[in-house]
Amino acid sequence: MWREMEPDQRIEVTIDGGHKVVAYSFGSADETVFCLNGGPGLPCDYLREAHSWLVDHGFRVVAFDQLGCGAADRPTDPALWTIERYVQETEAVRQALDLGKVHLLGHSWGGWLGIDYALAHPEALKSLILEDTVADMPASIAELERLRSALGADTVAMMQRYEAEGRYDHPEYMAAITLLNYRHVCRLSEWPAPVSRSLSDWNPGPYGAMQGPNEFHYTGNLKDWSRLAELPTISVPTLITCGRHDEFTPAGALKMKLAIPGAELKVFPNSSHMPFYEEPEAYGAALLDFLNRVAGMPKQSGR
Incomplete structure (x- = not known):
């Protein structure tokens, strides 16, 4: 069960350009779960609180407020908002905290970042955990349109009208x-x-x-992002999770499983985009089983 915990350490890290990001560390074990939260622009509170319980099972948990969110600096230069720069930032945090090889856990946008990080820095990983994410945004956008269609043709037409007008704050929309x-x-x-x-x-x-303006309409610089062709080069143990009702649907999760050699996939039947809150016991058991096997730890019963 997730619980709110105060981090043992709060560490400020200066990255290229002189900007500051802030990392939070729970525990002091040698095995580190390095968490990349969703967003972008979302503080890491929700993800670090959902995983801090891992300290009770022999893992250190580290998360950080990425540039532009939480306690990190919030510059306004739009040139900073690229996945390539966030990969560099993630590596700067890993090195500054001297984490060594990590179990990299990326949720949602953090999964896209985790994939690009894994491709750029395979030497830094013990394992990769891709949660409620995708590796092919064009295909995912088509899936989002399918989910939107369940609202009915009139509602979809209304949404498209306001999107064309840029009126994302209209009450109906x-x-x-x-x-x-x-x-x-x-x-x-x-x-x-x-x-x-x-x-x-x-x-x-x-x-x-x-x-873009929300979770169901992509207009930003990641709308054409896809790494399906590169996924077969990932060689570390990989766990993929998603909810049956996830905005990033099981179809996208299956594509990643089939592309990454030996990857495991766990779909939570009563969850959407946050199984760690929607089905915490089932989620925790699956995650802990995977981490224990990768880390070579004794099997534990329950959480």
Whole structure:
């Protein structure tokens, strides 16, 4: 079960360009789970709180507020909002904290970042965990359109009209997005406090530049991003997870499983985009089993 914990360390890291990001570390074990949160522009609270319990099982957990969010600096230069620069930032944090080889865990946008990081720095990884993410945005955008179509033709036409006009804040449009969020982002009637805390401090600058106005309409510089062709070069043990109702659907997860040699896939039947909150016991058991096998730790019963 996830629980809110205070980190043992809060470390400021200066990256190229003199900007500051802030890392949070739980525990001091040799085996490190290095978490890359979703967004972009979303503070890491929701992801670090969902995984800090791993310290009870022999793992150190590290997450960080990426540039542009949380306690990190928030520059406004749009040239900074590229996946290539975030890969460099991730490596700078790993080196600054002297983490050595890590179990890299990327959720949503953090999964795209994790894939590009794994391709650029394979020497830094013990394993790769891709959660609720995809490796092919054009195909995922088609899947998002399929999910939107369930709202009905009239609602889809309304959404498309406001999107064409750039009126993303219109109440009718926002109502449709809210419904999609509760179907495909988090299906809990009350969203956990760490999720609400991260969302309340979301920076739309990097999010809009890289993704778009919301989770279901992509206009940013990642809309054509795809790494399916490169995935077969990933050689570390890989776990892929998603929810059956995920905005990044099981179809996209299966594509990654088939492309990465030996990858494992776990689909959580009662979850959408956040199985670690929607089905914490089942999610935790699957994650811990994978980590223990990769790290060579004794099998543990329960969490």
